[in-house]
Amino acid sequence: MADQTDIKLLKHIQDGIPLVERPYKEIGEALGMTEEEVISRIKGLLETKKVRRFAASVAHRKIGINSNAMCVWRVPSDRVEAVGKVMASFPEVTHCYERPTFPDWPYNLFTMIHGYADGECEKVIEEMKEKTGVKDYVILYSEKEFKKTGTRI
């Protein structure tokens, strides 16, 4: 677990660090820490994987990545491991997860695909289908975005 100071630090910077020459110094001043301590704590959070990345979250639509799809696949349970790895290896696939199934929901493998050109996702899905032999799938496109924020604590 992160200690209280780590939590305090994360809460302070989770919406973004100040875009100034010495951001860690400014953060430290606000929290009563030294610049060094801010840096070493962020490094510690990265090492312990509590922070996955310390970086910018790109708004993909703004840079022309306009083709996005969530594609869910019905994969036999004994093939999930192999199929999941193949699907994850596509550079256009940003997320690949296994999730439980239900009587009205047989799709166990979830993939998020991002592409630049119109129809690029469909092309990638065709390739994924061919490479894995999984033919039962549904493309879920987002009609409306109600909320999108980063993970906050």
Added chain:
Amino acid sequence: MELTREDKKILHRLQSNFPLTPHPFRTLAEELGLEESEVLRRTRAMAEKGIFRRLGPIIDTHEMGNTASLMAMRVPEGRIEEVSRTINAYTGVSHNYLRKGKNKEIPYNVWFTMSAPNKQELVRLIKEIEEKTGLEVRNLPTTKKFKIGVKFNIYSGE
């Protein structure tokens, strides 16, 4: 905003890992062969135009001891806005989308992700949403992660 070659170079580095040095923009500038002031100016401009949402920690909910899951609901057409407002009011909700199946009909239309300090709390919140809306919430937690890393190919759109 039309991104220049320099902007793309900077953005590519910003989305990978931001330097943890006293003068991070100087570190970036040296790496990219640009001036510190230019990197800072271009980064600010891209932030202002919303090219990136924020520059900071991408927190792993699970490693922080939290739990998160994907939820799906079947919401009647006329109630979508109202139900979404109820869902969005929870701070643990990070994404919420109206989705439709393209090649097949699917039983759910509202999809959201929600995190909570622990599993019991998540279950309690799900129940609360079910009570408030009178609709069932289908909980689809991750059982295995094959890939998670939203890094985009900044250059291939050229």
